[in-house]
Amino acid sequence: AMSHSILLIQPDLRYLDGRIWADYDSIEACLDGVCRVFEEHLKTSNPQAPTITYDIAQLFDFIESLGDLSCLVLNRPSGTYVPHNKDWIKERLYVLLRKQSDGM
Template identity: 55%
Template sequence: MSHTILLVQPTPRPESRTWSDYETVNECMEGICKIFEEHLKKQNPSSASITYDVSQLFDFIDRLSDLSCLVYHKSTSTYGPHNKDWIKEQIYILLRRQAGK
């Protein structure tokens, strides 16, 4: 249970910056997947269902101007920054775990 702040900047414009917070890293990773799913829905408004693979999700992440997480570390009472590569690794672990259920 590590409070996580997600920082997103979809375009190069600074005014496109947003943030959201989650109770856990896993909830944050699920939130990123939901952001991607919403993006797909906007791109395919007539599709009844949306499917994608992890490579498409990772390409989406790479195309964002900026994406990072700040994860709370109880032992030091500080937030540690994490970049896109760390985020993709955490999403991969989450999806593998979900697929194994």
């Protein structure tokens, strides 16, 4: 089932204006969004690198380095958004990326 999700990222807790958010039609798209943010970060850090490659450990380190990262998932029956923390996001990413690598 598609669950509307909102991704909230605050790179550094000291700077509130650095907050970014994005919304997605599904949890999977939201998790994909986390990977995209990390990929952008890698491109910015390594502008001369021809391709961007990383492993799940680097992705998890990046998630841990963020001041705050949460995913709000719409609970349709109640019409409210349920917040999920970094650990939940990492758990879901692990499963998603495993599925993707098995499918290749």
